[in-house]
Amino acid sequence: MSPDGAQDTAQQPLLTVENVSKKFGGILALSQVSLDVFPGEIIGIIGPNGSGKTTFVNAITGFVKPDAGKVTFKGKDITSQEPHKIADLGLTRTFQVMRPYYSLPAYKNLIVPLFSPRARRTGGWRGGGKMGSRDTVAVDILEEIGFERDSYVPYKVASSLPTGYLKRLELARCLALRPDLIICDEVFSGLSMSEMASMVPLIEKLQMEGMTLIMVEHRLRELFRLANRVMVLNFGCKIAEGTAQEVMEQSDVKEAYFGSEEVYEYV
């Protein structure tokens, strides 16, 4: 493993996944997958459809109980913990299929995370200390993530918002908890080119502010711009890990991802 400046090898990993396995009936969805995530890193997870990316995320965040293996977050064993306890420790995630509370205005969608024990402990957004009205804090978070405050967008009903904003809303829901690690399950999918172009700097900004992210993605071009390291899954097994370039030069990755005969540019 060759870190590329973003982290220090002497540092303790923030998240350690050791030999996690999961079977669904006879299908081995994850087989002995291990991963170390260091503070401040962006890790990309790629792999063809059905390779176990989302199961991996679910296994870490407690939505699926792994059959074997161990997950450690900030030195605490979180294997098979309840999802809300894991989120309470500061490990939160977005969902691939967005399900905002459609009938509510966008900013009201953030009331639930702001009402959570963790948000009450950590006290609002950035400023720390006592929280103001949750509505104000919610609009602040939305502004931070690209909802223009002066427009009416934060106050619009979620069902009337385009996909780009809904994806940001998912991310905002995570940020409201002031987490230490966010796992983004395909935040780029379904976005237009311009929406993606504005999402990339947003994530860069989060990293610069010290956030650690794991990004599960199909959009390789954007992901490779962001990720410090990339892990490749295929049929539930980890087949490669390293920088984007290292990974893409491996022949089995090319084979798994692009087919065995012709190699053509994805995107």
Added chain:
Amino acid sequence: MSVETRRKERIDRGIKVRSDGVYAISSWREMSYLMVPRLVFILGLLVLPLAFYYLPYWQRVISIICIYALLAISFDFLANYVGLVSLGGGFYVGVGAYIAALCNTKLGLSPLLTIPLSTVVGGAICTVLFLPCLPLRGVYFAIVSLMYPLLAARVIEALDIFGGTDGIFGVDPLPSGWVEQYILIVSVLLFAFGMRRIVDEDVGLVFRGVKDNDQAVKASGVNITTYKALGVFIASTMGCLGGACLVHIYMWAGLSQFALDFSIIPIAATVVGGGGTLIGPVIGSMILVPISELLRDFGTLRIAVYAVILTLFIVFKSEGIMNYATRKYEQFERWVEI
């Protein structure tokens, strides 16, 4: 085949839009637009016992309406805001009734003490007993919650506790008919408007989140079981209050207080009145319970009439009276050419 060339368009009335925010207080017209329907409802309920002053039988019916209204609000809240379709109404009533009866006959507490006591203690007992089924959702929770009243009645019968099949006799009545009716009417008003307030508060949004998208709520670090339990506590409190009042009205606690009527009629009232409105269920009970009384002579044929009313509403006006009336009050409709 005819092609539809026009459709109905619904537009908010000007006065509705003007009275949406704080601007409503700028004129009497806007203020009365907001206040008149609420005042009609509140004053209407408060005047009911006076209106039936010379008809003592119907005064008793008012009390029964209020008990069903409490149960219907509790069903509406659990089903439409917490996502738990609960058929445990009979259980809530039974628990509240037995606690009130026991406190009154064994401890000698006055009805004015037993009612609040059994409301809170009964709510707590119901919540603890429902804890194991809270992970269930939808129809599974409905089935299990339906078992509770049946089970409780059989347990009391089999073990011959709390008076067994005879029940508990000699419960004190409430001081007067007026107290009885106004305790219930005021509780209905407090719960109806209180619950409407709660579901719009932050905690209410968490409840709604549990209903709409429990995964996102979990990922937000909120324990959904806690909020489901809180929801069941609030709902069972209403049922227990109804049960405690019922026991002092009949001066007797018995197995019939676990009857399925208390589970089923509130659902019918919610469908007729309009689910999700929390006021609709009260209106629904005010329609269904008197009909049921009028049809008392026909015996079990009442159930058939109920079934017909329910079916008609589900087929033709599934939104319910309250949602329909709100829409008419707030919006006007017109046909537009496509």
